[in-house]
Amino acid sequence: MADFAGDPTTELERKLGPLKVVCILETISYLSLLVMWLGLRSHIGTLMVGSVHGMIFTAFALMMWRFRAVSIIAGPIGAVIVYERVRREGAPVVSRAGTGRSPTMAP
Numbered sequence: 001m002a003d004f005a006g007d008p009t010t011e012l013e014r015k016l017g018p019l020k021v022v023c024i025l026e027t028i029s030y031l032s033l034l035v036m037w038l039g040l041r042s043h044i045g046t047l048m049v050g051s052v053h054g055m056i057f058t059a060f061a062l063m064m065w066r067f068r069a070v071s072i073i074a075g076p077i078g079a080v081i082v083y084e085r086v087r088r089e090g091a092p093v094v095s096r097a098g099t100g101r102s103p104t105m106a107p
Contacts, residue, residue: 013091019063023083026060029053030076 007014033053036045060079064071071078 010091015063016086016091020083020086022056022060022063023079023086025056026053026079027076027083029056030079 029049029052033046033049036042036049057075061068061071064078064082071082074081
């Protein structure tokens with residue numbers, strides 16, 4: 001925590017930047033995979049881009065660990081949805097003092 005002693009942002013806000021980047025990379029890699037597979041019909045290109053896409057998708061699924069089932073099912077569409085929600089609403093506001101409520105998104 002010493003690295004962020006003077007930083008007014010929360011840990012969650014610091015994690016949103018890398019999540020946005022992975023969401024964008026996931027969508028780009030998926031679209032590239034579709035182009036290689038359906039558009040160019042390149043078997044070698046599909047294997048190479050598919051491998052990269054798999055690694056990026058794994059990173060996305062690990063970053064969304066709590067929601068891993070949804071992120072795996074939704075795939076790149078889920079990445080776009082997550083990116084847009086984070087971009088529009090920012091970091092979720094976590095309730096204080098153990099009120100028993102779940103975290104909500106900031107207005």
